Amino acid sequence: MKNILRELRAERGWSQADLADRLEVSRQTINAIETSRYDPSLPLAFKISRQFKLKIEDIFTAEKD
Amino acid sequence: MHESKFWDRYLVGILGSLCLFTLALATFVKMDHHMPEGILRTMILVSPLAALVPFMWAVVRGVRRDEVLHTRKIWFRYLAEMSAAFLLYAVVLTISLEVGPPMPKGILKTLVLVSPTLAFLLIVWAVVRQFRRMDEYGRLISLESIAMAFGVTAGCVVTYGFMENAGYPRLSMFNVWMVMMSAWAVIAIARTIAGR
Numbered sequence: 263m264k265n266i267l268r269e270l271r272a273e274r275g276w277s278q279a280d281l282a283d284r285l286e287v288s289r290q291t292i293n294a295i296e297t298s299r300y301d302p303s304l305p306l307a308f309k310i311s312r313q314f315k316l317k318i319e320d321i322f323t324a325e326k327d
Numbered sequence: 328m329h330e331s332k333f334w335d336r337y338l339v340g341i342l343g344s345l346c347l348f349t350l351a352l353a354t355f356v357k358m359d360h361h362m363p364e365g366i367l368r369t370m371i372l373v374s375p376l377a378a379l380v381p382f383m384w385a386v387v388r389g390v391r392r393d394e395v396l397h398t399r400k401i402w403f404r405y406l407a408e409m410s411a412a413f414l415l416y417a418v419v420l421t422i423s424l425e426v427g428p429p430m431p432k433g434i435l436k437t438l439v440l441v442s443p444t445l446a447f448l449l450i451v452w453a454v455v456r457q458f459r460r461m462d463e464y465g466r467l468i469s470l471e472s473i474a475m476a477f478g479v480t481a482g483c484v485v486t487y488g489f490m491e492n493a494g495y496p497r498l499s500m501f502n503v504w505m506v507m508m509s510a511w512a513v514i515a516i517a518r519t520i521a522g523r
Binding site for chain 2: 289
């Protein structure tokens with residue numbers, strides 16, 4: 263999965279730690295998602311989408327098979 | 328959190344703990360044959376537990392530096408629960424080692440000797456509670472590291488089993504625990520560095 267989390271975060275001027283606090287996860291988790299080392303679970307993906315007021319598919323896109 | 332602080336956070340604590348553990352263990356082994364039974368001997372016997380102090384100190388320092396309030400909260404709760412459980416374990420172990428051995432053989436003696444296990448279950452409970460508090464990625468990484476440590480331990484134990492068949496000395500089962508914890512620490516540190 264690819265995502266635009268880093269861009270969305272930068273637009274709002276939030277650090278990884280700021281976003282981690284808002285989502286109640288660790289900074290390492292945000293870093294792993296942003297670098298595509300980890301795909302979040304559906305509940306966390308929904309939490310992220312609510313935080314940015316966007317649809318999940320606007321933030322996460324599947325990479326080509 | 329600054330990445331360069333990593334070594335400062337954990338390695339100093341782990342090395343400090345190992346040094347203290349080795350020192351305490353060596354002191355005990357040295358005095359084992361000469362010391363009469365008594366509270367002093369028992370205190371020396373449980374002294375390797377003190378090795379947890381520098382480790383906890385390093386973890387507390389690391390947690391205090393974490394910028395994420397949520398992470399700080401869950402780790403401090405864990406440290407509080409873990410410290411209380413360990414303190415109780417040390418107290419029960421000391422009493423058990425002091426009171427148990429001179430007792431006449433029987434069910435009561437067995438119960439006194441295994442009583443530290445009940446306190447140990449509280450430590451396990453604190454760990455389980457922390458796993459449930461951690462976020463999904465942290466849980467995944469931690470459980471993967473434990474699984475790898477399990478594999479390394481299995482490999483070491485089986486290999487040494489073959490060596491025992493060839494005449495190497497029989498070792499205490501306690502060594503399995505030491506191998507597993509060391510493997511877990513090394514794997515967790517290596518993965519944390521690689522992850523960055």
